[in-house]
Amino acid sequence: xxxxxxxxxxxxxxxxxxxxxxxxxxxxxxxxxxxxxxxxxxxxxxxxxxxxxxxxxxxxxxxxxxxxxxxxxxxxxxxxxxxxxxxxxxxxxxxxxxxxxxxxxxxxxxxxxxxxxxxxxxxxxxxxxxxxxxxxxxxxxxxxxxxxxxxxxxxxxxxxxxxxxxxxxxxxxxxxxxxxxxxxxxxxxxxxxxxxxxxxxxxxxxxxxxxxxxxxxxxxxxxxxxxxxxxxxxxxxxxxxxxxxxxxxxxxxxxxxxxxxxxxxxxxxxxxxxxxxxxxxxxxxxxxxxxxxxxxxxxxxxxxxxxxxxxxxxxxxxxxxxxxxxxxxxxxxxxxxxxxxxxxxxxxxxxxxxxxxxxxxxxxxxxxxxx
Amino acid sequence: xxxxxxxxxxxxxxxxxxxxxxxxxxxxxxxxxxxxxxxxxxxxxxxxxxxxxxxxxxxxxxxxxxxxxxxxxxxxxxxxxxxxxxxxxxxxxxxxxxxxxxxxxxxxx
Numbered sequence: 001x002x003x004x005x006x007x008x009x010x011x012x013x014x015x016x017x018x019x020x021x022x023x024x025x026x027x028x029x030x031x032x033x034x035x036x037x038x039x040x041x042x043x044x045x046x047x048x049x050x051x052x053x054x055x056x057x058x059x060x061x062x063x064x065x066x067x068x069x070x071x072x073x074x075x076x077x078x079x080x081x082x083x084x085x086x087x088x089x090x091x092x093x094x095x096x097x098x099x100x101x102x103x104x105x106x107x108x109x110x111x112x113x114x115x116x117x118x119x120x121x122x123x124x125x126x127x128x129x130x131x132x133x134x135x136x137x138x139x140x141x142x143x144x145x146x147x148x149x150x151x152x153x154x155x156x157x158x159x160x161x162x163x164x165x166x167x168x169x170x171x172x173x174x175x176x177x178x179x180x181x182x183x184x185x186x187x188x189x190x191x192x193x194x195x196x197x198x199x200x201x202x203x204x205x206x207x208x209x210x211x212x213x214x215x216x217x218x219x220x221x222x223x224x225x226x227x228x229x230x231x232x233x234x235x236x237x238x239x240x241x242x243x244x245x246x247x248x249x250x251x252x253x254x255x256x257x258x259x260x261x262x263x264x265x266x267x268x269x270x271x272x273x274x275x276x277x278x279x280x281x282x283x284x285x286x287x288x289x290x291x292x293x294x295x296x297x298x299x300x301x302x303x304x305x306x307x308x309x310x311x312x313x314x315x316x317x318x319x320x321x322x323x324x325x326x327x328x329x330x331x332x333x334x335x336x337x338x339x340x341x342x343x344x345x346x347x348x349x350x351x352x353x354x355x356x357x358x359x360x361x362x363x364x365x366x367x368x369x370x371x
Numbered sequence: 372x373x374x375x376x377x378x379x380x381x382x383x384x385x386x387x388x389x390x391x392x393x394x395x396x397x398x399x400x401x402x403x404x405x406x407x408x409x410x411x412x413x414x415x416x417x418x419x420x421x422x423x424x425x426x427x428x429x430x431x432x433x434x435x436x437x438x439x440x441x442x443x444x445x446x447x448x449x450x451x452x453x454x455x456x457x458x459x460x461x462x463x464x465x466x467x468x469x470x471x472x473x474x475x476x477x478x479x480x
């Protein structure tokens with residue numbers, strides 16, 4: 001009799017304990033939810049955030065690559081689209097372009113009025129910056145897809161795509177944007193090296209600098225200069241103990257910053273009569289987890305963020321000290337770009353673009369993304 | 372050395388530990404939900420990273436398993452406490468200490 005009752009007793013204990021635990025967890029979720037949920041209701045709509053932003057050569061039109069994120073719908077989460085903002089209007093109304101492409105990265109060719117886009121499968125497209133041109137042309141496919149970043153040279157004749165397989169350079173006809181026949185089908189050259197983590201184009205459009213990570217002789221990043229015409233490489237600098245995740249070069253080509261994955265930064269400079277890069281120490285130079293680093297058009301300033309990515313910091317590279325700070329709370333900054341000498345853009349995890357004025361240290365405009 | 376505690380104190384100790392386990396787990400789940408747009412970049416737990424990856428960056432699977440795990444652990448603690456109060460309290464207090472440490476880490480990080 002005892003043997004037959006024992007399983008029933010255990011079963012009953014388990015069921016009672018399970019119901020008590022379930023009820024208590026639900027109760028606790030409701031009580032804690034009263035504190036958290038009111039603010040959360042506002043956020044229950046799909047979240048939007050800018051992944052990349054660029055502008056026309058006159059700085060009057062912005063192009064933002066916007067990611068829509070919806071935690072309840074995985075397909076919606078990965079949907080990206082491009083929005084165009086006319087800054088000459090008092091309230092810039094977003095105009096969606098190339099909605100069906102779902103681009104992952106974008107690069108602007110401001111000189112020829114083009115925008116290059118790449119989707120998750122590595123398919124390359126070009127479209128016009130002019131609002132009247134809504135067509136896009138298929139320009140080829142990057143092997144392996146899944147692009148990490150892309151950039152266009154200042155002369156608009158070439159663009160580089162980096163993905164997990166390596167680096168690919170494409171020559172493009174500077175006039176054709178709407179015809180397959182004038183496009184290109186395969187890269188001009190490629191470096192199939194999965195260790196390339198980041199790159200930056202030199203303003204001369206002849207060379208680029210690659211950050212190549214290796215662990216064979218201990219953790220280190222090799223900065224390698226690559227000739228854009230031929231793909232030949234030349235070692236520039238070795239930074240031991242670092243995994244560099246971002247590189248930026250100033251518009252005069254004389255300053256370069258490298259960002260480590262922890263947010264530490266390294267400034268390299270070369271004088272006008274020397275081609276060798278030399279390390280310059282700036283006490284406290286760092287950025288946050290989003291690795292923001294952007295040079296001003298005159299190359300005298302560097303914009304970074306603080307460690308928590310909640311404040312933009314402007315560094316004077318001549319005096320090697322902080323010259324301005326811009327509060328961006330409550331948002332976390334993920335990127336910035338200069339519009340002109342006095343104005344720069346920043347974007348973060350909230351659905352807005354901010355235009356800052358350097359001459360009076362103020363937030364000049366806040367542009368909301370489309371709802 | 373054995374510390375003799377009255378059944379009331381033992382019961383109270385168990386209740387506090389048991390509720391602490393639930394509360395910290397629920398607060399952690401809400402923080403995960405609030406940070407869902409950036410959690411892919413900041414999650415440190417390898418198991419959590421795998422769950423986020425399986426759900427294509429969504430947090431629903433992570434939240435579901437966290438909820439089920441909490442209910443399962445609390446059920447086990449209750450069963451153990453009812454069979455062997457001293458063992459149940461000891462385990463509940465150890466888990467509660469871990470959870471309290473997690474709570475401090477979450478608010479400091």
